Amino acid sequence: MAVTIVGHSVTVIAPTCPAETRLYEHGRVIAEDFPADQVHEKLAAHPQAVLWLDLYRPSAADLAAVAEEFHLHPLAVEDAAEEHERPKLDHYPEHLFLNVYAVDVSTDPAYPPFGKTEISAFVTDRALITVRKAPSDTARFIERWESDAELVESGGVAFLLHGLLDVVVDGHISATQELDVAMDGVEDVLLEEGGAPRDVRMRGLRLRKTVAALRRAVAPMPELVASAMRKDLGLVDDDLAPYFRDVEDHARHAFDQVEHLRDRIASLLQADLAEQGNVLNDITRKLAAWAAVIAVPTALTGYFGQNLPYPGYAKPWGYIESIALILVSAGGLWLYLRRRHWL
Numbered sequence: 001m002a003v004t005i006v007g008h009s010v011t012v013i014a015p016t017c018p019a020e021t022r023l024y025e026h027g028r029v030i031a032e033d034f035p036a037d038q039v040h041e042k043l044a045a046h047p048q049a050v051l052w053l054d055l056y057r058p059s060a061a062d063l064a065a066v067a068e069e070f071h072l073h074p075l076a077v078e079d080a081a082e083e084h085e086r087p088k089l090d091h092y093p094e095h096l097f098l099n100v101y102a103v104d105v106s107t108d109p110a111y112p113p114f115g116k117t118e119i120s121a122f123v124t125d126r127a128l129i130t131v132r133k134a135p136s137d138t139a140r141f142i143e144r145w146e147s148d149a150e151l152v153e154s155g156g157v158a159f160l161l162h163g164l165l166d167v168v169v170d171g172h173i174s175a176t177q178e179l180d181v182a183m184d185g186v187e188d189v190l191l192e193e194g195g196a197p198r199d200v201r202m203r204g205l206r207l208r209k210t211v212a213a214l215r216r217a218v219a220p221m222p223e224l225v226a227s228a229m230r231k232d233l234g235l236v237d238d239d240l241a242p243y244f245r246d247v248e249d250h251a252r253h254a255f256d257q258v259e260h261l262r263d264r265i266a267s268l269l270q271a272d273l274a275e276q277g278n279v280l281n282d283i284t285r286k287l288a289a290w291a292a293v294i295a296v297p298t299a300l301t302g303y304f305g306q307n308l309p310y311p312g313y314a315k316p317w318g319y320i321e322s323i324a325l326i327l328v329s330a331g332g333l334w335l336y337l338r339r340r341h342w343l
Contacts, residue, residue, distance in 0.1 A: 014036045015036045015055055015063075015066060019054060020054040021034050021035075021036065022051070022052045022142070023042050024050050024159075025046050039051060050126050050127065050157050050160065051126060051128070052141075052160055054129075056132050057132070058131060070094075070095065070127060071124075072094075072095060073097070076092055076122065080131045083118060084118070085120070086216075087100050087219075087224060088220065088224065089224045095125075097122055100118075100164075101116045101117065101168070102136055102168050103117075103172060105178050114210045116134075116217055117135070119132055121164065123161055127157065128160040140167045141164055145160065145163045148162075148163065148243075161235070165224075169251045172218045173253065176261060183268070186268065208262075211258060211261045211265060215258045218251075218254050218255050222248055222251040222255060224251075225247050225248040226248055228244065229248070292333060292337070293330050296329045296333055297326040
């Protein structure tokens with residue numbers, strides 16, 4: 001994208017990666033899907049316009065070309081090239097740099113439970129440059145900008161940034177709602193008497209892992225949005241400030257929901273563990289009770305099996321008497337344990 005003059009020819013170095021472009025002026029789109037090598041020309045021809053440039057998996061050369069055109073700081077370019085950067089907003093002399101994660105949660109066991117797309121963005125005076133490191137649907141950003149097109153005239157680049165953050169934060173809220181619904185199904189089984197089957201417990205553990213991954217994407221967002229509204233940055237004017245505060249409120253709500261989900265799934269798993277302990281204690285108590293019942297006839301037959309005379313010894317009615325004694329003793333113990341709910 002940088003312009004290099006060699007003799008009388010002009011060589012334009014533009015990104016070669018897949019790119020999307022849109023140019024806004026006075027609240028309407030005046031150009032879109034034009035080649036990245038025309039960005040410099042479009043901005044020069046429309047001094048009041050602002051640009052959205054999206055780069056998908058750019059190479060180092062692509063980022064270098066964009067950095068030279070828009071005077072991007074090398075540290076910000078380095079962060080945009082690296083993957084798995086934490087969500088943040090950094091202030092550089094000529095631009096802002098932010099890193100956020102758009103998330104996608106699936107509660108269907110047949111599909112991966114959690115996916116996220118890392119989005120880096122440079123915010124300059126006249127351009128919002130996004131860098132995506134994984135496939136994602138940019139149509140959601142465009143739809144949001146078009147639905148709030150009346151704000152673009154007063155908001156400029158801040159309007160584009162608002163749409164980006166709003167879509168990302170709305171995705172976080174949708175993810176928390178899907179996980180909350182999924183936990184309802186797990187809760188119904190986990191809290192049943194006798195403990196949950198192993199597959200349900202494993203699903204609960206997967207949900208806990210998903211919530212932990214979601215928290216890493218959601219937790220920094222309230223502070224990130226609040227930082228974008230700082231007066232010393234001069235990015236958000238009085239007209240757009242309420243809209244950014246709304247996004248911040250949604251970000252805090254998403255974070256609160258994630259914390260609630262963490263507490264909820266931890267409580268459910270703990271309750272299931274306690275129920276399993278209760279079942280184990282019940283089984284142990286029953287085994288001990290049956291051992292006591294069996295011990296009575298064992299003791300009696302062992303005693304009468306000695307070479308000692310007893311009532312009815314060597315007589316037919318003595319055998320019947322011993323059997324009756326065994327049954328009465330064992331039956332009495334069984335009734336006693338039954339009344340105490342040990343059996």
